[in-house]
Amino acid sequence: MKTxxxxxxxxxxxxxxxxxxxxxxxxxxxxxRGHVGSAMSLVEIIRVLYEKYIKKNKSKFILSKGHGxxxxxxxLYDKGFIKKKELLSVGKFNSNLGGHPEHDKVKxxxxxxxALGHGLPIAIGMAIASKIKNIKKQYFVVCxxxxxxxxxxxxxxxxxxxxxxDNLTVLVDYNKLQSYxxxxxxxxxxxxxxxFKSFNFNTFNINGHDVREIDKCIKKVLKVxxxxxxxxxxxxxxxxxxxxxxxxxxxxxxxxxxxxxNEIEKSLGx
Numbered sequence: 001m002k003t004x005x006x007x008x009x010x011x012x013x014x015x016x017x018x019x020x021x022x023x024x025x026x027x028x029x030x031x032x033r034g035h036v037g038s039a040m041s042l043v044e045i046i047r048v049l050y051e052k053y054i055k056k057n058k059s060k061f062i063l064s065k066g067h068g069x070x071x072x073x074x075x076l077y078d079k080g081f082i083k084k085k086e087l088l089s090v091g092k093f094n095s096n097l098g099g100h101p102e103h104d105k106v107k108x109x110x111x112x113x114x115a116l117g118h119g120l121p122i123a124i125g126m127a128i129a130s131k132i133k134n135i136k137k138q139y140f141v142v143c144x145x146x147x148x149x150x151x152x153x154x155x156x157x158x159x160x161x162x163x164x165x166d167n168l169t170v171l172v173d174y175n176k177l178q179s180y181x182x183x184x185x186x187x188x189x190x191x192x193x194x195x196f197k198s199f200n201f202n203t204f205n206i207n208g209h210d211v212r213e214i215d216k217c218i219k220k221v222l223k224v225x226x227x228x229x230x231x232x233x234x235x236x237x238x239x240x241x242x243x244x245x246x247x248x249x250x251x252x253x254x255x256x257x258x259x260x261x262n263e264i265e266k267s268l269g270x
Contacts, residue, residue: 003174003193003205003232011209013240017043018268021240023074023087025264028256031091034099036264037238037250039070041175041208042142045233046075048214049140058137060110060126064119065144065173066100067252072109073097081108117150119143120170124156127168138222142171146178149187154199160228161200169221170201170230173208175237179251192232201230208233241267 013021020043028034046063054061063072070090077087082097089095096105100114113119123141130137147153160168174192176183183189196203202224206213214233221229237251238244243263253260 003190011207013209014211017047017209017211018240020047020071020074020078022268022270023077024070025261025268025270026088027070027073027090028264029261030088032256032261033091033252033254034070034256035067035252036070036241036256037175037177037244037247038065038068038144038252039074040239040241040244041173041235041237042068042071043074043239044209044211044214045142045171045173045235046071048211048218050075050079052215053138053140053218060123060137060139062110062113062119062123062139062141063101064113064123064141065116065147066113066119068142068144068173069097069099069101072101073106076106076108079108082106116144116147117152121152121156121159124160124163124165124168127160127165128163130167131163131165137167139165139168140171141168142173144178145172145174145176145183145189146186148172148189148192149178157196157199157201157228164226165228166225168228169218170228172230172232173235174232175235177237177246177248177251179248181248196230196232200227202227203230203232205232205234208235209239243267 076082090097101109102112103109111122120141123139127139204217206217217231236245241264244250
């Protein structure tokens with residue numbers, strides 16, 4: 001049975017989500033390049049996590065799809081982890097904020113990610129260590145759907161299931177596009193829901209741009225005992241930017257011209 005595809009295009013972005021996208025736009029204006037589509041599909045997922053669930057000494061967040069870091073940087077600035085001057089330095093020479101997040105350089109970044117398939121296995125190691133040490137700590141990991149092609153992802157999921165990691169929540173940014181095109185054409189993930197269930201994961205499908213739905217689902221997940229959970233977040237690549245929505249060519253832009261930046265501004269009402 002294939003995963004039920006939710007229509008994420010109908011969700012209207014609220015003021016906070018538009019504000020976060022405007023912060024990403026400021027980064028793009030500064031360096032005129034970046035993973036635009038990848039970041040825009042992530043904004044609400046990371047927003048809800050930082051507004052409600054990422055708490056000092058009680059939880060950790062790991063962005064396994066490290067190339068979506070512009071969304072992370074915008075949220076880190078919004079929550080006071082980094083300053084505006086640092087945010088606007090993304091991609092510049094000697095900046096701490098690169099095209100992928102780096103641990104020990106950026107406050108709030110738990111591990112360096114970028115090589116896909118690494119973040120989740122590391123998070124699972126952390127979750128197992130917490131269990132061994134009897135430390136109550138929740139681990140939230142965001143993976144990309146293209147990243148799910150990596151064998152290291154599925155090997156680590158087996159380990160999470162074996163150790164009954166109820167302190168682990170995986171959120172999949174399921175925008176159905178990756179760097180070269182549609183996921184089902186490149187390497188089909190379906191039936192994704194059934195695959196996770198076969199790995200003994202508590203499995204949910206939600207609209208990844210609906211902040212209330214994301215929050216409600218995470219609350220349910222945190223009540224589950226003796227098994228890990230996955231939330232398949234149905235999203236739109238480039239969400240909020242008309243010319244980028246559902247367009248794989250906006251996965252990454254090496255050079256954003258004035259027309260591109262103007263189109264982004266127009267979409268965000270600036």
